[in-house]
Amino acid sequence: MIGLNLRLHWIYVPYLSSGRSIRLQINTVIMNPNLDDVDRKILRELQTDGRASFRDISSRIGVSTPTVSARVQAMTDMGLIKGYSTLLDADMLGQVSVILTINAKPSHLEDVYERLMEDEMVRQIFILSDSRLLCMLSFYNQVKYKMFIETISKIPEILSMDASMILKAPKENQRAALTDEAGLLIRCYYCGHMIHDEGVKIKMDGKYHYLCCPVCSKLYKEKYEKLRKSA
Known part of the structure; x- marks a missing residue:
């Protein structure tokens, strides 16, 4: 599991109005971001049946119900578990599914991405x-598909497109493949660097935030407080 322990840190940071450095004391919760066998077993159970209760999961993997609850909450807080959804059969809904590959101008890739994100028919x-x-698209008929293609073909940042209709989907799993080698990668909320070995976990406004070191933790808290006061 993600190991946690409390440590007292003294850090030296530059004082803004002078060339001197000041010593600051920071209490931080140090975490070791990793997944153990229990975490993986819980995630496999949830991938198999997202409706399974914590009690059912605990009986199947041999741990207590509070353990399952605490671990699911921790993995949800850090964003590993994004949520729970109902998978619908597109064929039974009479939908036509299409894989669309788009070549866009490199400098405008994000603009095209944001534009496509707004359309409900763009599923992935x-x-x-x-x-x-x-892009993976779903339409109820060919007319709507052609209208969509005609609309996005007018976007000047798109250079070319190639579309293929999905005839069958023999295997349709989640993109995350949970193997025994699966680790855990978390980016620092302040500097964006990947958290290796040990990181800092802080709780503000009821939500956990993950930082790579005590310095980023302090700077992030200051930035967070400024944004909250200006809101």
């Missing part, structure tokens, strides 16, 4: 190499 988008986007 992946940013690929060479300034390409891969």
